[in-house]
């Protein structure tokens with residue numbers, strides 16, 4: 208287990224706020240699964256060195272200007288690339304528009320994955336591409352995306368369920384002490400998740416494999 212309360216951090220880069228909102232959903236799910244604090248930080252203001260203190264770094268970005276990174280992230284990437292994240296897990300998500308930009312859909316995920324390879328972080332949270340309709344993406348590797356694609360422009364109704372399923376996958380692949388891994392933490396995290404669910408008024412219980420449920424994240428959607 209990592210340092211208490213330092214399991215995970217969510218960093219995002221946004222132009223119009225969509226990616227910041229999705230980052231909050233991701234953080235809410237992580238909190239529900241892991242317990243403790245999960246900060247969400249705008250990449251424009253983050254101290255890159257601080258990120259190395261977390262077991263899991265989640266980075267989300269929109270794709271902008273047809274296949275480009277948002278400017279804040281482009282500026283910050285040289286510092287992020289220089290981090291030593293060996294032994295840490297990295298998970299990526301991207302916001303994009305598969306109908307408007309089908310040839311560069313969530314390219315930012317692919318660009319960031321390539322650039323951050325130098326950190327030595329282990330990439331977790333690949334995501335099936337079959338569920339989307341696009342022709343090309345730098346995020347695509349052998350039928351999978353290198354991270355979660357969220358399309359709030361065309362499929363906003365799928366965002367919460369996608370985020371929920373993806374975060375569960377990320378936690379499992381990152382071997383973080385959430386539900387279903389370490390017994391003592393398992394009890395704690397399960398209790399907190401149940402509490403979060405009650406607070407959200409969803410009342411969901413144990414999830415069967417592959418069965419969608421109303422995610423904690425749903426209540427954070429605006």
Ligand SMILES: Cc1cc2nc3c(=O)[nH]c(=O)nc-3n(C[C@H](O)[C@H](O)[C@H](O)COP(=O)(O)O)c2cc1C
Nearest residue numbers: 221222223224225226269272273274303304312313
């Ligand atoms: C000028 C412009 C260019 C865009 N280029 C792309 C693109 O190349 N690929 C993509 O998937 N989405 C693209 N988008 C869609 C945005 O990534 C999407 O709307 C995203 O949710 C915006 O996130 P934000 O609100 O965090 O800035 C573009 C949007 C605009 C307005």
